[in-house]
Amino acid sequence: MVERSGGRLRLNVLGPFEAWSGTERIRVGGPIHERVLSSLLLDAGQTVPVTRLVQAAWNDTPPATARHQVRKAIADLRRRLPGGNEVIITDGPGYRGIVSDTESDLVEFGAQIREADRALDAGHPSRAVTELRSALSLWRGRALSDSGSDLLENAAVSLEERRVAAAEQFFELRLAAGEAGALVADLRDLIAQHPMRETLRGQLMLALYRSGRQAEALNEYRTVRELLVEELGIDPSGQLSGLYESILRDAPELRLAPAPASVTGIDPVGAVVIEPSPTVEKESPPARCTLPHDLPDFTGRSHELKILLAGMTRRRQKRGPRQIVAIDGMGGSGKTSLAVHAAHQVASEFPDGQFHIDLRGFTRGEPPVAPAFALFQLLRALGVPSERIPEDLEGRSALWRAEAAGRRLLLLLDNVADAAQVLPLLPASPASLIVVTSRARLVDLDGAEWLSVGPMSLDEGTLLVEQVLGEARVSAEPDAGRELVQLCGQLPLALRIVSARLRNRPRWTVQYLVDRLRDETRRLAELSAGDRSVAATLQLSFQVMSEEHRTAFRLLALHPGTDVDAYAAAALLGLNVHAAEATLERLLDVHLLQQPAIGLYRFHDLVRDFAHTLSTPATVRADEAAVRRLLGYYVTATETACAALFPGRERSPASIEPYAGQLPPFATMAQAADWFDQEQASLSAAVHLAARQGLDREAACLTRNVVFRLNSLGRFHEFREVSRVAVAAARRAGDLPLLGLSLSSLGVACWRLGRLDEGLAAAREGRDVAAALGDRRTESHAESTMGLLLTVLGRNSEALPRLQRALELERELDAPRAEAESLSNLSTLYLQWGRYEEAAAAARRALELHRSLNYRDNHVMALTDLAFALTALGAFDQADTHLAAARALCDTSSPPADVALVLALSAAVGEHLAPDTAVAGLAEQALDLAASGASPTRQVKVENLIGRLYLRRGDVARALALHTHAYEIAAAMPYRAEQAGALRGMAAAHAALGDAAAADRLRAQADELVRAMAAPICP
Helix, strand or coil, X not given: CCEECCEEEEEECXXXXXEEECCEECXXXXXXXXXXXXXXXXXXXXXXXHHHHHHHHHCCCCCCCHHHHHHHHHHHHHHHCCCHHHHEEEECCXXXXXXXXXXXXXXXXXXXXXXXXXXXXXXXXXXHHHHHHHHHCCCCCCCCCCCCCHHHHHHHHHHHHHHHHHHHHHHHHHHHCCCCHHHHHHHHHHHHHCCCCHHHHHHHHHHHHHCCCHHHHHHHHHHHHHHHHHHHCCCCCHHHHHHHXXXXXXXXXXXXXXXXXXXXXXXXXXCEEEEECCCCCCCCCCCCXXXXXXXXXXXXXXXXXXXXXXXXXXXXXXXXXXXXXXXEECCCCCHHHHHHHXXXXXXXXXXXXXXXXXXXXXXXXXXXXXXXHHHHHHHHHCCCCHHHCCCCHHHHHHHHHHHHCCCCCEEEEEEECCHHHHHHHCCCCCCCEEEEEECCCCCCCCCEEEEEECCCCHHHHXXXXXXXXXXXHHHCCHHHHHHHXXXXXXXXXXXXXXXXXXXXXXCCCHHHHHHHHCCCCCHHHHCEECCEEHHHHHHHHHHCCCHHHHHHHHHHCCCCCCEECHHHHHHHHCCCHHHHHHHHHHHHHCCCCEEEECCEEECCHHHHHHHHCCCCHHHHHHHHHHHHHHHHHHHHHHHHHHHHHCCCCCCCCCCCCCCCCCCCCCCCHHHHHHHHHHHHHXXXXXXXXXXXXXXXXXXXXXXXXXXXXXXXXXXXXXXXXXXXXHHHHHHHHCCHHHHHHHHHHHHHHHHHHCCHHHHHHXXXXXXXXXXXXXXXXXXXXXXXXXXHHHHHCCCHHHHHHHHHHHHHHHHHHCCHHHHHHHHHHHXXXXXXXXXXXXXXXXXXXXXXXXXXXXXXXXXXXHHHHHHHHHHHCCCHHHHHHHHHHHHHHCCCCCCHHHHHHHHHHHHHHHHHHCCCHHHHHHHHHHHHHHHHCCCHHHHHHHHHHHHHHHHHHCCHHHHHHHXXXXXXXXXXXXXXXXXXXXXXXXXXXXXHCCCHHHHHHHHHHHHHHHHHCCCCCCC
16 A cells, blocks of 8 residues: 555445554544545545535535535544545545545556456456456445435445446356356345346356256246336346246357357357367357347337338449448437347348347446457357457457458447447458447448437337237227327337336236326336336436536536527537537437437437436536526527517616627527527526526516517417516516516516406506606506506596506607507507597507507507508598508418407408408408417407408308307406497397397497496497
8 A cells, every 4th residue: 555644544435434544443533524535535536526525424404514514524534544635635616535546445446447348358358357356355345334425325326336237247257267156156145135137147047057057047037037027017138038048948059168268258148159268179160140139029110120221232333342331329219129120131141140249339337348359259250260369459350351351241230339449340341231330420430321210200109019018908098108108208218118017017007107207307217127227328328428518418408498509508508609519419429419400409308307317416506507697698689689579679677697608690580580489488488497496587587578579479378477477586586677577568468368457457566666666668668558458448537547648758768669559559548439530640650650660560550550440430441551551561470369350350341342252251361360369359359340240241140159259258358348349249130130129138238338438339
């Protein structure tokens, strides 16, 4: 051991915590000291933040003085450990433990595992066995047992995984070296600790079989099968089942050569391929086919299989290099199953050998297979004697190309990490076929034909479940079956896991498992069975990335929407847009992201669930900072987009710091509209995210911008929902200016939805808050909204002063857009009141202002308001001209409810001027749009207009139905003017049908409503 001042230091965590100075045991302090020191040892050489040390020491209930106590514990440790100031150093926001492999059993364990890997890469398995034996001897029991810390317990689970993986490799090498009976006791001990570890069970079965204990080997399989079925509801893996079948038929490939041997690898059913020692005179015949078993229930992938087989069987018209077909896709997508299935279908075309090598690019607990080791396997498979195989990579690669020349070989290189792992293995023979599977697209693999495999289609996923579970059981619950497939993200691995669980849980219904999977916080836990786990599969893809990309992966999952672009990603990651795009593309390359469209990136549902598990108390600050950057970006971007899309709109007050990063281009209204359409779902989700995170000012500021677009799109329920979130957020923040704005917006949303009392209360409170603050802009908006709501409620005399006050403020503020909107509201009030000339004058002034502002949607409604007033004055020709201009401005992006009103009035005016079939077409189109526009205030007005049109045309039944429906909607709000109009229409319809009593009763009700509004009775 290295001498430090005070004695030789040794710190052990591979068992109960121990600290030694030479032969003397050191007491480092109490439990807090041990937990802090253990945390530093677990990440030796890395900076451990104080927040993580606090969590390790006190779990989720730290005292208020936790940080101070951690610092005191560090000082105590430095004093008690030999050379303590060199062992624990302060580094930025935390501390770093500096220990060598002679001072820490964990560091020594890692070093010896790496030495074993290097020995294997160099083709020296016996040296690897020695290193592994030494590494495993360091363990004294469960790591950090009885630590009392949740964080350390989780770390202990990971360390135990490393120990078991090393033990599995240790036993594999010893089996390959000819040992068998001597391994049984050790294997049984480890299996007792990990009874569902299928790799260990397979090794025990093989050791028993080779010891002449076939019956015990078979019984071991039955034992583990019963355990898996009982505990997890699944069958053993295909690999273990294949080994069982091979033992059952006493397969010759399981037998050992008669002399000592060294390992070369494992075949698909778990049998060890032996390299006889040089003293054996006769080589065993080479295996010509090592392809894994094809799945008997392989299902779906018909489109991908067709493409793959076409690539495999295509013969070049001219002589060229060997043919390479490569499959890439996310973990669990079924790449290997597809490749094996296709390989078996074309195997007969390659009589000189069909070889499969798992290169372990993404295998838990194991490093990727070195090319030199893979070449040794291939050469032995071709029958090349061991003594002829060179030691170096270049020599082995040259010999492989020479031996493969002129042969027709099929080579399946599975689970590839990168192109460097593949290139030395490629034969030069043009008659050979190489099939590659990888989680990443290997762009350096020139000449390859690529096939990307994603999730299965919904139908294929359902078919896979039926194939494994049985058609009868799935067809009994068809809806639940399809939802099960969707909750599994249509990922083959997940589908096989849930199907196996259901098959072995006959009392479970499909719906029961669906209900369990709906809980996103436990979904990944449900998709785990034995050695098969969606989370573990994704973890392998995650681990091979750089620390920078792992951090980016976690932060991107904080985005609240479905899709993210480079601008939003740049905000989350704190990068410029180009760097963010490069990061997104890297994650796309390894299939941790999907690309639904150019420039957009998306998480698979299960990948997002996995990414969320990566956020821990140690990442809280970084995660919060990323969310703040994203919300700042969205606030600034929506403010800029609104300025382009809604001319004349007043800019919102700067309650939060503007985002300093790059924004998308918003030079035109079309660019702003397209961006809003792309981001709308994410923007609403971001409002809720801000509220959940306690970022209340961001929530209210973002809502102020988002609702402008929601209003123009006619998404009024969403408009109200986010406005309510903003009001609550502004109250929590105590930000009165934002509260006034948010309340005023909520009032508008409630008007759109006919929630008049709620809207009036919100607008009134918003007005009072703004007036108290001297915020005249918000006050004027709230006054105008109150006037509009009072108009709809039929409280005309109260509405007028509110609108007059709004106009007074807006003219003082020189706010033409707001003034035009208030004039439109005033025109509606005068029209309802029977003051038609005044209604026309207000509408004309609003139209002048909107023309100067060039905002289409408000321009359309100003034309419509003027047409209503002119119609009431009997000026149908002028009204028709304005309506034609309004229709010319409308397109598919216009608010449906507003377009419906334009078309309904156009039909009514057309009926007066020149009744024809076109009028009926406009009327029906108006009704359809009104029904889909989510605005009851518009719908009731449209139905009354069309109802009167059909009554004039003599279609009394249709008119009565429309007026009756309009009355029901109007009475629920209550929209008194339209309620009265609907009653008058119903009365006219009943009179036309000869029911005078009903007509008189309905007319009297209408008269009473009109009198209450102090309005004249309309003819």
